[in-house]
Amino acid sequence: MVLQSALAILLLSSCRLVTARVVSRAEQLSREEYDFIVIGGGTAGAVMASRLSEDPDVTVLVIEAGQSNTAGPDVDLIQIPYRATVVSSEFDWNYTTVPQAALDNRTLPYPRGFVLGGSSSVNYMFYTRGSSDEFDYIANFTGDSGWSWENMFPYMLKAETLLLNTPDAANLVNASLHGTSGPVFTSLPSNASNIDSRVILTTEESPEFPFNQDMNSGNPLGIGWLQSTIGFGERSSSATGYLTETTVSRRNLDVLIGSRVTKLLKTDTRSETPVILGLEVAESAHARPITLRATREVILAAGSIGTPQLLMLSGIGAEEELCALDIPLILDVSDIGKNLQDHPWVPLQWTVNDTSLDELQRQPSMLEAAFAQYNTSKTGVIANNPGGNHVAWLRLPDNSTILQEFGDPTTGPLSPHYEFAIVDSFLSFSAALPETGHFMSMGAVLVSPTSRGSVALASASAFDAPLIDPGFLKTESDLLILTEAVKAAHRFTSSPAWSDYIIDSFGDSANTTSDAAIADYIRNVAETFRHPLGTARMTGLNDTGGVVSSDLLVKGVHGLRIVDASIFPKIFGSHMQAPLYAVAERAVDLVKAAHGLA
Numbered sequence: 305m306v307l308q309s310a311l312a313i314l315l316l317s318s319c320r321l322v323t324a325r326v327v328s329r330a331e332q333l334s335r336e337e338y339d340f341i342v343i344g345g346g347t348a349g350a351v352m353a354s355r356l357s358e359d360p361d362v363t364v365l366v367i368e369a370g371q372s373n374t375a376g377p378d379v380d381l382i383q384i385p386y387r388a389t390v391v392s393s394e395f396d397w398n399y400t401t402v403p404q405a406a407l408d409n410r411t412l413p414y415p416r417g418f419v420l421g422g423s424s425s426v427n428y429m430f431y432t433r434g435s436s437d438e439f440d441y442i443a444n445f446t447g448d449s450g451w452s453w454e455n456m457f458p459y460m461l462k463a464e465t466l467l468l469n470t471p472d473a474a475n476l477v478n479a480s481l482h483g484t485s486g487p488v489f490t491s492l493p494s495n496a497s498n499i500d501s502r503v504i505l506t507t508e509e510s511p512e513f514p515f516n517q518d519m520n521s522g523n524p525l526g527i528g529w530l531q532s533t534i535g536f537g538e539r540s541s542s543a544t545g546y547l548t549e550t551t552v553s554r555r556n557l558d559v560l561i562g563s564r565v566t567k568l569l570k571t572d573t574r575s576e577t578p579v580i581l582g583l584e585v586a587e588s589a590h591a592r593p594i595t596l597r598a599t600r601e602v603i604l605a606a607g608s609i610g611t612p613q614l615l616m617l618s619g620i621g622a623e624e625e626l627c628a629l630d631i632p633l634i635l636d637v638s639d640i641g642k643n644l645q646d647h648p649w650v651p652l653q654w655t656v657n658d659t660s661l662d663e664l665q666r667q668p669s670m671l672e673a674a675f676a677q678y679n680t681s682k683t684g685v686i687a688n689n690p691g692g693n694h695v696a697w698l699r700l701p702d703n704s705t706i707l708q709e710f711g712d713p714t715t716g717p718l719s720p721h722y723e724f725a726i727v728d729s730f731l732s733f734s735a736a737l738p739e740t741g742h743f744m745s746m747g748a749v750l751v752s753p754t755s756r757g758s759v760a761l762a763s764a765s766a767f768d769a770p771l772i773d774p775g776f777l778k779t780e781s782d783l784l785i786l787t788e789a790v791k792a793a794h795r796f797t798s799s800p801a802w803s804d805y806i807i808d809s810f811g812d813s814a815n816t817t818s819d820a821a822i823a824d825y826i827r828n829v830a831e832t833f834r835h836p837l838g839t840a841r842m843t844g845l846n847d848t849g850g851v852v853s854s855d856l857l858v859k860g861v862h863g864l865r866i867v868d869a870s871i872f873p874k875i876f877g878s879h880m881q882a883p884l885y886a887v888a889e890r891a892v893d894l895v896k897a898a899h900g901l902a
Contacts, residue, residue: 325552326372326559330585330594333365333558340895341583341598342366342605343565343614346422347881348867349605350542351463351888352895354487357557359901364557365596366547367585369564369610370395370418373425373543382425382541384678385534386686395419395426399609399769401832406755406777408827413733414772415834416609420561421543423607424881427834428691429532429539431490433460433886434878436522437716445873447844448854450890453522459889460520460882467491467535476529478518487545488885489535495688497728498658499744503527503694505801512698513796519697523718524878527696527726532689533881537682542885563587565606566766568618568864570634571597578634580618580864589767600899601865604858605888608836608870612641612759613770615840615851620861629764635860639851643841644757645875646774647723647833648786649749650826651732652793653810660742661685661729696724697751697877700788710781713752720877722789723749724796733831735811743810746796748789749833751877754779759839774832786830787822835880840870855894867891 327333342353345368353366371394373382378392391413399414417423436453443452450456464483468474469491476492493500507515507527516526533540552559569582580602584593604611615621619634621641626633664671664685678686697720700707714721724746730737731745757775762768777783794816797806808814812829816822840858843850851858852871858864867888869880876883896902 325554325557326561328560328562329587330560330563330596333560333596335363336595337597337599338363338365338558339598339600340364340603341596342603343583344368344422344605344607344610344868345420345543345547345559345561346417346605346607346868347424347542347884348869348888348891349603350421350546351885352603352605352867352892353557353559354546354551355889355892356895357551357554360554360556362556362901365560366558367560367563367565368420369562370420371561373420373541382419382421383538384686385429385532385537385539385688386690388426388428388539389690391415391426397609397769399772402771402773404774404776406783406827407830412831414774414832416607419543420547420559421541423834424533424541425539425543427879427881429534429689430691430695430879431520431531431533431882432524432695432878433520433522433882434876435524435716435718435720437714437718438874438876438878441715441874442842442872445844446842446854451854456886456890459886462486462889463488463885465489465535469494476517477531478521481518481521488533488542489540489545490531491534492529492531493688493693494683495685497693498660499726499728499805500693502801502805503726506796506799509799509801510796512792513696519695520882524697525699525718525720527694527724530689530691530693530695534687534689537678537687560585564766565614566593566617568602568614568620569595571863575862578861580858580861589765598863601863601895603895604864604866605868607868608644608839609759609770609772611866611868611870612839613761614766615640616761617764617766620858625760629761631764637851637860639841639849641759641839642756643838643873644759644772644774644836645753645838646757646776646836647749647751647753647875648774648776648782648830649747649833650786650790650813650830651745651747652790652813652816653730653732653743653745654797655807655810656742656744656805657807658742658805660744662737662743665737691725692727694726696726698722698724698789698792700785704788706781706784706788713754713781713785714877715874719752721750721752721785722792723747723751723877724789724793725749734829741810744806746793747833748786748793750782750786750789751875752785753782753875755782774836776830776832777826783823783826786826787819790816790822790826835875837869837872837875837880840866841873842871843873855898856891865891865895
């Protein structure tokens with residue numbers, strides 16, 4: 305989303321962040337052996353490290369390839385909500401996909417967080433749990449009722465503290481559905497926009513777009529006020545919430561940054577079942593690797609790209625693919641790196657006859673005034689989510705010919721087919737703001753894809769990016785549903801609420817007047833909405849496929865557990881940080897139960 309001007313904003317915040325007991329070289333670690341080693345200090349990894357180290361008798365190491373979330377010249381990009389629209393190469397893995405056949409053979413940027421907090425430190429801060437159907441699907445698919453909505457709901461509360469940050473906030477949300485003492489702050493929009501009243505009026509005028517007071521109830525369908533991981537005017541991530549200064553000062557917790565795990569190691573060659581409790585870590589491709597060991601578990605939380613890559617580099621993957629790179633085989637698991645799922649999206653813009661947030665980019669004095677307010681009180685537009693104040697989760701009608709021909713791709717009647725982000729500004733991940741004009745935009749997002757992609761090795765080096773193929777729109781039904789989402793967006797803005805506000809459609813999206821034209825537009829501009837998952841999918845214990853069982857232990861080996869978005873068997877109709885926080889909180893209890901910890 306290109307929403308920022310080139311104006312230099314010299315602003316550093318001082319909040320509850322990582323400042324102590326973080327080392328940048330493995331030689332600086334306090335020991336070579338830990339009870340638990342967590343690979344990846346991202347959304348889930350930070351949860352695991354924090355919760356497990358609450359027991360002072362348990363030693364924990366978390367290893368993050370990226371840097372601290374408080375260091376570097378661009379640190380404000382991951383602390384200040386308004387600045388979230390800028391993707392800094394400093395905090396990004398800077399991945400690129402392979403050419404996407406269904407998107408005119410384009411290669412796409414594929415941002416992932418390269419920093420403590422992982423993608424929770426660089427995302428758009430949407431806090432959306434998904435539907436009860438989606439959790440119940442996992443429970444039914446794996447045969448483990450612990451993954452049901454009912455049983456996962458306490459973990460959702462455990463991770464969250466809802467802040468009623470404005471006088472009206474209590475009316476915009478059902479506070480009883482939210483946590484009050486969790487590490488991650490959530491809040492409602494803190495800055496009104498010109499389109500808020502029109503969005504709400506549209507829900508009153510059009511039955512197709514009903515109002516939903518709280519989309520985190522288990523039934524997200526409709527349009528409601530966006531809940532964001534923002535607290536006291538700053539981003540709330542797994543790093544700010546779980547790896548606080550107090551947490552990382554624990555004598556039993558070490559945090560290693562700027563270092564990459566290059567290989568998992570077998571530590572018991574006598575066992576018929578491989579025991580994976582060792583690893584090698586290095587700062588660069590040319591550095592001497594350091595060997596570390598866990599006595600209880602290695603917890604792999606490197607994300608949907610990094611986790612399958614590391615497994616394959618270590619000899620756990622499809623035998624034929626590993627042999628082609630001369631990687632010694634530990635375990636033949638053909639599912640690793642497969643089943644990649646993600647949300648593709650397209651932006652739609654309209655010109656409007658009133659001012660919009662675009663003026664912040666064109667008028668330095670306005671931006672300076674906004675930052676002056678922010679510096680004084682952590683309020684105003686700079687403290688607000690740049691992704692808008694509302695979000696919509698919608699389904700095709702039950703009599704849709706798409707559903708009749710292809711079946712329903714969702715997990716049930718409470719799960720959406722597509723999403724709208726509704727923004728009081730020009731919205732695009734790739735196009736620059738035009739020099740003139742005022743805009744409102746909508747992002748149309750396919751959240752029920754049936755297309756599947758993959759993550760594969762490009763080489764046998766952990767310092768080479770893998771081959772990422774999200775496989776966007778490979779299936780006919782995906783293109784048809786996203787086409788319907790675009791048409792629904794036009795119906796939304798054709799509501800009487802917009803008649804005296806919208807002037808016309810803008811740019812290439814103005815040509816989306818027929819199904820064929822919409823399909824062409826989608827192929828030309830669709831990108832990732834940055835929610836990859838499924839590359840080490842969970843199945844039942846006795847199922848022959850999959851990578852992990854319902855307790856998240858890697859099948860066929862001992863000592864290795866995966867806790868990140870790669871374990872989801874099917875994509876959610878949501879942004880993924882909220883479900884992942886709940887997964888990680890449950891995973892902590894699974895680990896504790898397995899090792900007799902309180």
